[in-house]
Amino acid sequence: MRAVVCRSFDDPAATRVEDIDAPPLTDDGVRLRVHTAGVSFANLLVLTGRHQNRAEPPFTPGTEVAGVVLACGPRVTRVRPGDRVVAGVRAGGQAEEVVVPERTVYPLPDAVDFDQAVHFPTIYATAYAGLAWRARTEPGETVLVNGAAGGSGLAAIEVAKCLGARVLAVAGTDAKLDAARRHGADVLIDRRAGPVPQAVLDATGGRGADVVFDPVGGDAYRDAMRCIAPDGRLLLIGFASGEIPSVAANIALVKNVTVIGLYWGYYVGWARVPPPPGTEARVHAALATLLGWCADGRLRPETCARFPLEGFREALAMIESRAVIGRVALHPVPWAPAAAR
Template sequence: MKACLCKSFGPPSNLVIEEMPDPVAGAGEVVVSVQACALNFFDTLIIQGRYQYKPDMPFSPSAEFAGVVEATGEGVGKVSVGDRVMGYMRWGAAREMVSVCEADLVHLPDAVSFEVAAGLAVTYGTTLHAFRDRAKLQAGETVAVLGASGGVGQAAVEIATVMGAKVIACASSEEKLGFARELGAELTIDYSTQPLKETLKELTGGDGVNVVYDPVGGDLSEQALRATAWEGRFLVIGFAAGDIPKIPLNIVMLKGCDVQGVFWGASVDRDPDAHRSNMEQVLKWVGEGKLKPHVHAVYPMEEISAALEEIAARRVRGKVIVKP
């Protein structure tokens, strides 16, 4: 099989495409023929050795995929050869075939394409876990989404809207905000020209927002936290800005608010049944047309370096898909 390999930490241009032996399904494992896999911002970090996981060399980037079951190992009973599936595996999906545990797979309805399904697990899985399991988001509440045009930002705008919340999309340009409005955002803030805290307070009549969804970090985090409502929830998703903010705890005390960590990858391992339930809900919404995931571009595996460079340069709206 063909695989994209990282053999030394560095920029995307270091990646190589090589032939490898086909995987074999061990006990409890399933071999999947990968029809599409997706790239995320953390893939630009993991190939540089700057991510929380540091795989042994050589490894393949891409944490999520969709495809067809090719073979099953001893003890596998929930999927069969020929089934359409999607899955999540931290890293290693940028290959023509992968071997994963049966528990890591979710059945894929015929109504959802491989290209769309490949990009659902990380962004939509993270977001539904954040809103449903962590923040307990309720219809009628107000949600501020930072970085609203990126992969998780798009998912946050869409899912909060489907759950009945009022969404304030926050991004760094009018073009990005226009995209967020197409996804369902009622209000928008360009934080490159508008003060985030003051504008959030103004748009909520001084009350503040019930939930902040923050995949950006940096200087924006404290501003957004200061704009939360009484007993608001601040969701820590990630740090795309590169800087991990230091939050004054007196803000948390004075607002009676909660700062909630969203470590979706660990939650998948700790509660796989809840993860599967969330993904089945996401797939149902996609099938019904309530969620319309945006695919930024589809690249052949030979152009995966260019795809990662697009993500690193913040030129992506929605998901980047790779077809082995």
């Protein structure tokens, strides 16, 4: 099969599309024909050895895949060949085929196509786990979303709206602010136009945001700490700015703020320590809820560009240059709209 293969963290040219053997089927594994593989900011970190989910070269990147089941191991009970599914994988997704443990495979409603589907196993799932499970966002609360037009930012806006929150979205270009508006943000904050904390305080009657969803870090984190409400919850999602901020424990103390770390991979078994019993069922219920919301039109994943497998470098360059709104998709097999549903 054709696959993107990384052979060195130091030499980007050593990552290319190669012909390699398809992975062997395991007893609890599901072999997929990959129609869409997600490309994400995290791939940039993985390909340079800077991600917590570190693989050693040679490896194939890609953690989000959607496609059709080709074969199942003998212990698989929930899906069968021909099913349309989406799956999260620790690595290996940017390839024509992948073998995924059954526990991270989720059946797709007919109304959700493959490009939409790859937004779910990581970024909508992270938004849901952060806002619903960890921050316990209540209807009527205010959620501030940093990096609001990125993949996780748009997902967070939509999930927060589904939870009944009022959403303040921070972004840095007109096109990104417009995307945040289209995806349901109630208040748009242009970070070029003036201090973000003042804009948040103005939009909340001086109280601040009850919940912050921060995939950016650096200045965006520091700004959020200045305008989070008393009893607020700040979700640490990622550091797209490249700067891991310090916690500002003094502000956390005086404002009764809870700073919450969140790694979605822990819930799907990618961390060193496994999650507690019952987590698999909880994850499946969350994915079913999210895919149901998508089938109902309440979630509208946005794919801003599509490339064949050989276009993975251009896809990564788009992410690196901050040109992406929502997600970029790779199509390992030629895209056929009829087959995508």
